[in-house]
Amino acid sequence: MHVPDGFLDAPTSVATGVVAATAVGIALGRARRELDDRTAPMAGLVAAFVFAVQMLNFPVAAGTSGHLLGGALAAVLVGPWTAVLCLSTVFIVQALLFADGGITALGTNITLMGLVTVLVGYLVFLAARAVLPKRLASVPLAAGLGALVSVPVAALGFVGLYAVGGTTDVDLGLVASAMLGVHTLIGIGEAVITFLAVGSLVAVRPDLVHGARPFLQRRELTILGPDDGLDGSGTLDEQGTGAEPSTSQEASA
Template identity: 65%
Template sequence: MHVPDGFIDLPVSAATGVVAAAAVAVGLRGARRELDERTAPLAGLVAAFIFAVQMLNFPVAAGTSGHLLGGALAAILVGPYTGILCVSVVLLMQAVLFADGGLTALGVNITDMAVVTTVVAYALFRGLVTILPRTRRSVTAASFAAALVSVPAAALAFTGLYAIGGTSDVPLGETLTAMVGVHLLIGIGEAAITALTVGAVIAVRPDLVHGARGLTAPLKLRVGGELVDAAPAAPAVAPARPTRTVWAAGLAAAVVLAGFVSFYASADPDGLEKVAADQGIDKKAEEHHTAGSPLADYGVKDISDARISGGLAGVIGVGATVAVGSGVFWAVRRRRTATASGGTASVPPETA
């Protein structure tokens, strides 16, 4: 759903740029509360993994494909504030290095794909885990539902932005129906990927999943005919489990997905591209400002073999995203540590 330049006029693009900048600023501040010594190293990996999986377009209808947006996945794994930053890093890398998503439309894309998806998904996720049994299966099921809803929500948000600042005169009712309809189908794929990934991480390291914190319900005892919380048992003494193995496995998976599996991704236009062509939204689409860059369109310039060119571009993208993302989150974590050591009370991490 990467919006190119020319779809949305400059005033609305500028306004969403302000919204996106404010959201990133809030995300930077909120991420200080979410990131700790265990999760900070993994936030950059989450961004790189989302970048890799976004290269895997999957067919959803005749002549139409979809790909992961990633807001729900990021929010559940590392928290909503950090999740906004993760997807924003991905969108920045895609726009600057790969000419995917317009530069003047970067605010639109961050607002739609990073902010809307993350906020909608995490709000629904938190609501579901509050009323469902506090189990790992419930977290996985809530992840599925949250991701499913987040994609048509982003489609609805784009249609609203186009109604305000669209550059072509198109029937908005038909556009809304087409956008929400096709992205509801894409949402099923998003939900499956999100639930499988969250479930896999919970199975190995539930302590690293932000949305799975506090799963264990307190033991209840019946005293005088009433149920009361039992005193918490002393935790078993066990060595802290390093995150290096998880980090290495996740990075290897991202490299394999972007460098090899992406060659087999669907070549059909994604949901926005298909609707834009059918409804005439793309009449005033502009060529990307970095269309001549060495990595434009996810290929390495001057390498004729499509498999090698695309795979190498994917690996470069994963490396660049994990480097930039890790740098951002390391700086955020360092700022929190510096603030705490300077005598300012830091806000404790959010608990589920």
């Protein structure tokens, strides 16, 4: 769904550029809470993985293809604010190095595919996770549902922008129904990929899946606590041992 230059007029492109820049600025601050020494490396890898899977267009209808957008996937794996940073990086690299998506359309592409998909995907994920049984197996399912909904909503987001700043006179109703139809199919592919990717990581290291944490901490505290010390994975935040950093720093200096 990479929007090329020329589809939207200058004021709309500037507006989406401001929205994208503001959101990335906020995300830079908020992502800090999601990132530590273990999750930061995962975030870079999730961005690289999303880039790779975005190259894999799958056929969805006669003569039409689609690829993963990755908003719900990244939000569930590394947290929504970090996901915004990861996806924005992907779209910037695609636009600058690969000429995929326009330069003036970069704000539009970050807004639609990096903000809308993350927001919608993560909210649907949270709602589904709250409704589904409270166990780890629900996490990939909820992520898939978030992915499924996120793609057609982003497609409608494009139609909304086109209604405001489209450069060609078109029948918006026809554009909306065509966009919704094809992107519902792409959303099914998005859901399958997201389910498989989240399911794989939940199976091997659920503690590395941001969206799985509420189910883990309770269990790890009561049952798995001793294992954490043995394998050194450090699932839970370690509380300070009581040493006073400020005084020890002065002593060492």
